[in-house]
Amino acid sequence: ERMELYHNAVLALLDVVGDNCLALHWMRSGVIVDPRTYRTSKDPGERHDPIYPAVNVRLFNVRNSESGNEHVMDTLGMTAFALRDLQIIFRTMEPGRIAGFLNGMAHYLYDHGDVVGDGHTVQGITDVRWRCRYAMSLAGPEREVLDINPGRP
Structure with missing residues (x-):
């Protein structure tokens, strides 16, 4: 509101x-x-987005990772709604699908509040549920985030 x-x-x-x-x-x-x-x-209708542009989904390539193709994707801006930003580390998944997942999670938390906590699981883009934990952000600004673990690649 x-x-x-x-x-x-x-x-x-x-x-x-x-x-x-x-x-x-x-x-x-x-x-x-x-x-x-x-x-x-x-505008009302299909394109209406209540959290745009207050929330940003960002992608980072991790240098010097073991596999050489590790990525961090996070949100920035959820703190405006008294919610933790989201973060996920992944290797082989399609970045566009991860961005869609994080955007959907951001909308879910915006609509329902801080209902996903440390130790909870969420349905990811694979057949398994992904475990969540509170952690410090890997990308600045430093803040506590909800880190979502998609499991092994």
Whole structure:
């Protein structure tokens, strides 16, 4: 509800400044967005996204890993909703599918609150459930995250 009020205030401000606004910067998520794209994301319907651009899904390649192809993907911005950001380390899975999974988890937690905790499991993109634990983030800024373990590759 609070986020909806915030979005309405931003939309009203965009109405006032019009084409003078070149971009919007969400500092907590690090997202810079075109005002037209932002407006489209707030239109009712299929493209409506209540947490965009407040939450960002980021991908990092890990250097000097044993396999040479390890990745970290996380969210940034969930703290705006008093929730932990999410983090997953993976090797062989498709990054686009992991990004979709993290985006879906972020929406689930936004809708339901802090309901996935340390030691819980969640259904991942494979046939097995993935175990979650609280951990410190591997990518900055330093913060406590919900680390999701997809198991062995």
